Amino acid sequence: MSVTEQYVEEEQFRVLLVLPWSQQVLTEKRGRTRGLPRINIPKWTRSAQRLREEIQEKWGIRSFIVDFLSPLEELPRCTVVEVRSRDRAFDPSELMPVCVDDLDEEELTQTERIAVKKIIDGDTQECGPFSKLGWIDEARSWIRENVLDHDVTFNEDVRQLSAGGAFALVRFGTVQGPAYWLKATAAPNAHEFTVTQTIARHCSRFVPPLIATRLDWNAWVSEDAGEPLYAALNLPSFEQATHCLAQMQLLSVSHVGELQAAGCFDLRLPTLREHIPALVGYLEVAMARQTSTKVAPLTSRQLHELGGVLNEASIAMEALALPETLIHNDMNSGNILFDGVRIVFTDWSEACIGCPFLTFQHLLVQALEADETRTWAPRLKEIYKSHWRTHLSESQIERVFALSPSLAIASYLCGRDPCFASPHRSADSVQSYTRSLARHMSQFAQSPEFLEALCR
Numbered sequence: 001m002s003v004t005e006q007y008v009e010e011e012q013f014r015v016l017l018v019l020p021w022s023q024q025v026l027t028e029k030r031g032r033t034r035g036l037p038r039i040n041i042p043k044w045t046r047s048a049q050r051l052r053e054e055i056q057e058k059w060g061i062r063s064f065i066v067d068f069l070s071p072l073e074e075l076p077r078c079t080v081v082e083v084r085s086r087d088r089a090f091d092p093s094e095l096m097p098v099c100v101d102d103l104d105e106e107e108l109t110q111t112e113r114i115a116v117k118k119i120i121d122g123d124t125q126e127c128g129p130f131s132k133l134g135w136i137d138e139a140r141s142w143i144r145e146n147v148l149d150h151d152v153t154f155n156e157d158v159r160q161l162s163a164g165g166a167f168a169l170v171r172f173g174t175v176q177g178p179a180y181w182l183k184a185t186a187a188p189n190a191h192e193f194t195v196t197q198t199i200a201r202h203c204s205r206f207v208p209p210l211i212a213t214r215l216d217w218n219a220w221v222s223e224d225a226g227e228p229l230y231a232a233l234n235l236p237s238f239e240q241a242t243h244c245l246a247q248m249q250l251l252s253v254s255h256v257g258e259l260q261a262a263g264c265f266d267l268r269l270p271t272l273r274e275h276i277p278a279l280v281g282y283l284e285v286a287m288a289r290q291t292s293t294k295v296a297p298l299t300s301r302q303l304h305e306l307g308g309v310l311n312e313a314s315i316a317m318e319a320l321a322l323p324e325t326l327i328h329n330d331m332n333s334g335n336i337l338f339d340g341v342r343i344v345f346t347d348w349s350e351a352c353i354g355c356p357f358l359t360f361q362h363l364l365v366q367a368l369e370a371d372e373t374r375t376w377a378p379r380l381k382e383i384y385k386s387h388w389r390t391h392l393s394e395s396q397i398e399r400v401f402a403l404s405p406s407l408a409i410a411s412y413l414c415g416r417d418p419c420f421a422s423p424h425r426s427a428d429s430v431q432s433y434t435r436s437l438a439r440h441m442s443q444f445a446q447s448p449e450f451l452e453a454l455c456r
Contacts, residue, residue: 012038016116025116066131180223181208195259198259205244206345253323310410329411335347358411361404
């Protein structure tokens with residue numbers, strides 16, 4: 001392994017461990033002074049999850065991440081953590097409780113000090129409903145009140161995947177019966193609250209069982225519905241996922257208007273076609289920033305030719321008059337859950353209304369990556385085809401299959417930001433991935449099957 005491969009970029013956090021029963025915070029010895037503990041975790045990972053793991057491993061403390069304070073240039077970012085180990089005795093040589101006001105300005109700025117006191121006092125007006133101590137207990141009580149068919153006893157298996165003042169993703173384990181997931185969203189994903197409820201109302205068989213919703217938290221609780229599909233990457237699980245996807249899409253046809261009103265984005269073929277010029281412009285910028293010489297960037301001429309071909313493909317597919325359905329524009333194996341019996345789809349922040357075959361193409365890509373035998377694709381296509389034979393002829397379905405790969409990539413790239421205005425679009429990692437997708441899109445658009453489907 002090279003030195004480059006061994007290097008992992010890390011981010012350091014100041015960890016403000018709050019003792020709820022005394023409203024003090026824990027400090028560690030640093031030379032002759034005391035300060036907030038520091039923890040380094042790899043970048044681009046789930047910060048809340050990794051920090052809790054490090055706190056448990058380093059000090060044996062059960063904890064819960066409450067919030068992350070606004071980043072500063074001069075200090076590592078500060079995370080406010082609720083200590084859940086009430087019976088834990090602290091060795092002053094390791095960790096010692098002090099009052100928040102005892103921390104000097106070099107450890108906690110005055111602005112941060114005010115924010116921390118509000119969290120300790122339970123003042124959530126500015127930062128959101130989860131920026132307070134003890135909200136985990138309130139959430140557990142809420143879940144107990146809404147599970148009506150049995151008594152719920154929680155254990156200490158709490159998996160916190162994201163944290164913040166206005167959003168959360170937490171799994172609560174139980175002594176007996178299913179675990180429960182609480183998810184809360186804020187801008188730019190606030191719409192997922194209403195979208196999830198609407199999908200659950202009309203397509204309940206294909207999403208995790210919805211237990212409760214809470215408007216003031218913009219949150220909902222779902223019953224645990226199994227492990228992500230990447231834990232069972234085999235043909236039978238993809239066969240079942242294909243059946244379920246088609247069934248859910250067909251069921252959604254009569255509810256498209258309500259789904260769009262609930263917050264699903266418009267990615268119908270005419271709308272997608274309108275955004276192709278902006279997509280081409282974004283790809284030109286991404287290609288211009290390429291520094292690698294391993295493969296040549298697509299030229300501006302090639303990209304504009306690709307845009308023209310995508311335009312033709314969308315017109316050809318629209319002419320087949322496929323019904324518009326619910327589509328999942330982030331159909332990866334992490335968003336497909338399997339409990340050994342049932343497949344469901346989750347994480348609907350990228351829910352759209354559009355051409356159903358494009359989401360099937362996203363699912364097919366996941367299967368192709370897992371298929372070492374290179375034999376799964378025909379079987380999955382046949383399953384999906386069987387659900388659409390009442391709408392299209394055999395030759396029409398084959399034509400849609402041929403047109404789908406390039407349009408599915410275009411759909412994914414446009415997503416909820418078809419004007420390409422989001423700051424994350426300019427990140428090096430995002431643009432590198434975008435260039436890779438653009439090359440795949442170009443290759444698909446030059447394939448004989450695709451050109452034949454365009455009647456060229």
